[in-house]
Amino acid sequence: MLNALLFDLDGTLTDTDALHLLALQQLLQEEEGRVFSEAEFTTHVSGQANANMCRYLFPERSLVHHEAFAERKEQRFRQLSPQLQPMPGLLRLLDFAQEHGIAVCVVTNAPRANAEHMLRVLGLSQRFACVLVAEELPRAKPDPLPYLSGLECLGARADEALAFEDSVPGLTAAVGAGICTFGLSTSQPPQTLLDAGAHRVIEDFNDPQLWAEIHRRLDVR
Template sequence: MLNALLFDLDGTLTDTDQLHLLALQQLLLEEDDRVFTADEFEAHVSGQANANMCRYLFPHRSVAEHEAFADRKEVRFRQLSPQLTPMPGLVRLLDFAREQGIGMCVVTNAPRANAEHMLQVLGLRERFETVLVAEELPRAKPDPLPYLTGLERLNARADSSLAFEDSIPGLTAAVKAGIFTVGLATSQSRETLLAAGAHLVIEDFNDPLLWQQIERMLGARP
C-alpha cells in the first residue's frame, strides 16, 4: 500500500546545500576570520539541526550564543535564496500524489522561518497541510521522532509510506521510523546513502526506479 509521502526539505525538495555552506563561510570569515570547507560542512553540518551545528562549530560558547549565531546564519541563508527551483520531477510527483489521495508532509531539521521561506519561494506552501520542524519537537533527526510524528499527523503507517531524504541524519531518522526511505544523491554519493541504510537511491523524482516502487506499493492496495 502507499498512503503517505514524507519529504525532507533542504536538498530534497530543492538543492540548497551550497547556499547553506556559503552562508556559513561568509559569517565565519566575517566574525571569526575562520575558513570553513565544503568537506567540513558535509561531515559535520549537512542535515544537522542548528543546535548540533553550533555545538560542533563553537563547543565552548553558551546556548544563547549558539542561538544568536544560528539566527544570523539563517537570515543570511534567506538573503542568499530569493529564488529556488524544485527538484526535477517533484511537481509531477506531488500532482500524482494529490490525484491518488496520498497524504504528504514535510519533515525538516530547518527552523520554521526557513521552511516557510523555502516553500513559499518554491510555490509549494499550499501543497503541504503539515510542515514539521525540529525546533518544535522534543528531538530532531537523526532521532526517528520527527518521522513518527509525521506518520501520526497523516494517520499513516510506516509500511504504507515513502520518505525522501538526502542527508545521513535524515536518512537515519526515516529508516529508524520503519519507513521505506528513498535517498536523493544531491548532498551525498549513492554509495554513502546506501551504506547508511537507504532502500533506494535516485538522482531526482523522475527516476524510473522511484516510479516502479510507487507502482509496486500502489498495486498492493486492497
C-alpha cells in the first residue's frame, strides 16, 4: 500500500544548503568577525531547527538573542534565493501521486516564512495537502512528532507512507515515526544517511530504486 508521501523541504524539494551556509557565513562575519566552515555547518547545523542552531552557535546568549539572529539569518536566506529549482524528478513524482490519489505533505524544520517563500518560488504552493512547520509544534525534528503529525494530517498510517529526507535530524524523525524513508544525498554522504536509518539513498526523484519501491507497493507495471 502507498497512500502518503511526506517530504522534507530544504535539501529535499530543492537544494538549498549552499544558500543557508552562505547566509550564515555572511552574518557571522559581519556581526562577529567569525569564520564559519562548510564542515561545521554540515556537522552541527544542516537539518536542525533554528533553536538548536542558535544554541550551538551562541550557547552563552539569551533566547531573545537567538530568536533575533535566527530571523536575520532567514531574511538573508530569502534575499539570496529569489530563484530555486525543484529537485530533478520531483514534478514527475508529484504528478504521479496526484494521478494515483496519493496524498502529499511537507514536514520541515524551516520557519513558516521560509516554507512559504520556497514553495512560492518553486511554483508548488498549491501542490501539498498541508505544510507542517516543526517550530509550530511542541517538538521539532529529530523528534518524530512532526512526521507523526504529518501522517495524522494525511489520514495515513506509517506502513502505507514513504518519507524523503536529506539530513540526519530529519531521517531520525521520519524513521522514528516508523516511515520507510529515502535519503537524498544532497547534504550528507550516502553512508551517513544509511547509518541514520535511510531505507535507500537516492540522488534525486528519478532514481530507479525509488520507482521500483513505488511500483512494488502499488503493484503497478
